[in-house]
Amino acid sequence: MEAHLASFDQIWETIRDVHYDPELNGAPWDELRETLRPRVAAARTDGEARSAMEELLASLGQSHFGVIPGEVYDELDRPSGPDGSPAESGSAGGESGAPVASSRNPGGIGQPGFDVVVVGDQAIVRRVVTGSPAERAGVAMGWVLSAVDGHDVSKGIAALREHLDGGEAELVLRRMALANLAGDPGETARVTFLAEGDASREVTIELIPPKHISEPFGNMPRTAVDWEITRIGDIGLFRLGIFLHFSVRLELEAFLDENPDLRGLVIDLRGNPGGIGFMANGICGHLVDESNLRLGTMLMRDQSMHFNISPQATVFGGPVALLIDGGSASTSEIMAAGLQDLGRARLFGSNTAGAALPSVFVRLPNGDGFQFAVANYVSTGGSVLEGSGVAPDEVVWPERSRLLEGVDPPLAAALEWIRQQ
Numbered sequence: 001m002e003a004h005l006a007s008f009d010q011i012w013e014t015i016r017d018v019h020y021d022p023e024l025n026g027a028p029w030d031e032l033r034e035t036l037r038p039r040v041a042a043a044r045t046d047g048e049a050r051s052a053m054e055e056l057l058a059s060l061g062q063s064h065f066g067v068i069p070g071e072v073y074d075e076l077d078r079p080s081g082p083d084g085s086p087a088e089s090g091s092a093g094g095e096s097g098a099p100v101a102s103s104r105n106p107g108g109i110g111q112p113g114f115d116v117v118v119v120g121d122q123a124i125v126r127r128v129v130t131g132s133p134a135e136r137a138g139v140a141m142g143w144v145l146s147a148v149d150g151h152d153v154s155k156g157i158a159a160l161r162e163h164l165d166g167g168e169a170e171l172v173l174r175r176m177a178l179a180n181l182a183g184d185p186g187e188t189a190r191v192t193f194l195a196e197g198d199a200s201r202e203v204t205i206e207l208i209p210p211k212h213i214s215e216p217f218g219n220m221p222r223t224a225v226d227w228e229i230t231r232i233g234d235i236g237l238f239r240l241g242i243f244l245h246f247s248v249r250l251e252l253e254a255f256l257d258e259n260p261d262l263r264g265l266v267i268d269l270r271g272n273p274g275g276i277g278f279m280a281n282g283i284c285g286h287l288v289d290e291s292n293l294r295l296g297t298m299l300m301r302d303q304s305m306h307f308n309i310s311p312q313a314t315v316f317g318g319p320v321a322l323l324i325d326g327g328s329a330s331t332s333e334i335m336a337a338g339l340q341d342l343g344r345a346r347l348f349g350s351n352t353a354g355a356a357l358p359s360v361f362v363r364l365p366n367g368d369g370f371q372f373a374v375a376n377y378v379s380t381g382g383s384v385l386e387g388s389g390v391a392p393d394e395v396v397w398p399e400r401s402r403l404l405e406g407v408d409p410p411l412a413a414a415l416e417w418i419r420q421q
Contacts, residue, residue, distance in 0.1 A: 001041060004049035007364035008040045011053055011067075015060070020300050020376045020386075027059040050368065057372075063387040064359040064373035068163045073361075073369030104183030109224040110207025112181045112189065114139055115271060117325065117398045118170050121158040123177035124400050125193070126270075126408065129208075137203040142404030144194035148180035156180075164371075168353035170326025171273060185209040196404050214244035229255045231262075235418055236316075237411075239268035243275030243331045249282045253314050256286060264319040264418030266411065270349060274330020277307065284335060285312035287320055287344055295338025296379040298356065307334055319421045320345040321414035324392055329353035334377065337390045341381030346417060347392040349410040354389035 012033050015024065036052045043049035050067055057065040104110075113132025116123040123145040128135050145153050157173050164172060181189050188206050195201045210224030226241035227248050236259060238252060256262075265287075280295060288309060295307040322345040324336050333352045339345035356377030364370050377385040394417070396410040403409075 001043060001049060003366035004040050004043060004046070004053075005037070007366040007368060007370075008037055008049075008053055008056070010364055011056060011370055012037075014370070014372060015057075015065075018301065018372075018374055019060075020374060022301060025060050025062060027061075032056055032059055046366070049366070062373070063354065064168065064371060066163065066371050067364075068160075068361075068369035068371065070367035070369070072159050072163050073363070073367075104187045104189065104207075106182050107221075108182055108184035108187065108207070109210055109213065109222060110183045110185040110187060111210050111224055111226070112178070112191075112205055113208055116145055116174060116177055117271070117327070118157060118173040118177060119398060119400065121154045121161065122400075123153055123157065123174070124398065124403060126398060126403065132208055133206040137205055138201070139193065139203065139205070140195070140404070141406055141408070142196070142400050142402075143201070144198075144400075145177060145191070146194050146200070147192040149190050151180055153177050153180055168326070168329060168355045168359060171329050171353040171355065174271060174327045175273070181205075181207070183207050212245050212247070214242075215246060227251075231259065232266075232415060234261065234263040235415055236262045236265040237268065238265060240272055242272055243277070243279040246279065249279070249286075252283065252286060253312065256314050256316050262316070262318055264321065264421065265316055266321045266323065266414045266418070267345070268323040268411070269328045269332040269336060270323050270325040270410070271327035272329075272332040273327065274332055274355075277305070277331050277334060280331050280335040280338070281307055281310045282312065284339060284344075285310040286314055286316055287339065288342065289315045289317070293342060294380050295334050296341075296377060296385075298334075299376040299378065300374070307338065309338075319418050321418055322347050323410050323414060324349045324352050324390060325398070325410070326350055326353055326389075328390075329355040333385050333390050334379075337379035337381075337383060337385055340390065340393070341379050341383070346394070346414075347390065348394045348396050348414045348417070349392050350395060350397060351391050352385075352389040354385060354387045356385040 016029055036056050039052040040049045053067050113129045113134030114125050115127045117126045125141055125143045128139055147153055161169060185207050188204050191205050192202045212225040214223040214225050223244055225245040228239040229251055230237050291311055293309045298305040322336055324347055333356055336347055340347055359371050359373045362370050373386055394413060396413045399409055
């Protein structure tokens with residue numbers, strides 16, 4: 001049980017040192033250590049030891065703090081194992097249940113040419129990139145990502161969902177589903193989908209280079225950055241996959257300058273996990289013409305960070321609709337909540353992740369996973385986002401039946417609202 005004791009100590013010390021509230025939300029931290037550590041030492045099973053650790057974290061009374069059993073955490077860590085080698089799928093493998101290992105580079109930034117949204121235990125295709133190998137292979141909206149190289153994606157989602165605490169479940173599960181497809185551009189994946197009528201369709205998809213790669217920033221690894229700025233009739237569409245490339249603001253500015261006749265603007269932040277926080281300050285400067293406005297304030301153990309909107313020369317004054325879902329986190333939530341509080345955007349979709357700074361996942365000495373939040377965030381209207389997220393003004397769910405018809409329900413609702421203004 002030495003590994004369990006070391007894991008308990010790591011959890012206790014981590015929360016003591018980095019929790020954003022120095023009072024630890026009123027939890028009697030020293031007393032809990034004296035009470036619960038002996039239970040870990042006396043535990044006869046992994047479950048008994050894990051129960052004591054979970055009780056320690058439950059004393060905080062907050063979401064985003066939990067212990068994930070090692071065999072389930074392996075799903076979150078796919079496709080790379082602890083040593084960086086391709087991980088095996090274990091009992092969640094192909095139809096035979098045999099482990100399946102991918103030969104692709106688990107750290108690659110090749111793109112599959114489609115995006116998914118997790119609904120229940122299914123990863124459903126929400127968007128297919130025009131001209132991509134996925135489109136040429138016939139992949140369509142509404143198809144369910146069933147397996148990759150024989151690895152059952154739905155089983156992995158179901159196993160991990162049972163152990164996720166907090167609204168960020170969709171964010172984590174979408175990441176896990178897409179991680180099965182990781183690889184370098186040019187590498188291929190054998191992908192099985194459930195098409196219309198749940199007919200099984202297996203295709204081979206070549207991964208494509210990302211449109212952009214993140215700019216150097218601190219110690220961040222190279223990351224694929226995808227954005228789209230276009231027109232749907234007389235309405236602009238600005239879709240951003242992650243806040244990690246400064247050129248996106250310049251392209252948005254150029255688009256607004258070149259399209260002064262826009263009736264409205266839809267900003268799609270679904271599935272956007274965040275990134276560089278102050279990028280939202282500059283982007284929002286194209287949406288408001290008042291000075292000295294703030295999106296909100298981030299609260300950490302030793303400091304506070306204000307997100308002040310940066311005024312820009314080009315300002316769009318028409319109606320703005322913003323799309324969010326459980327995969328929208330961090331900077332996406334900061335931007336959504338701030339614009340909502342300022343009355344500058346109407347939000348469509350579903351509740352965001354409630355991870356104003358993404359919660360951190362680490363591997364414990366006993367092999368289990370440990371999740372903990374590291375910051376709090378208060379919007380300009382006083383809403384606490386960590387653990388609660390941002391609620392849309394209009395709840396619109398991504399129904400598979402409508403996706404199969406080629407209709408994206410949240411986007412359709414946003415476009416209709418703008419047309420009625």
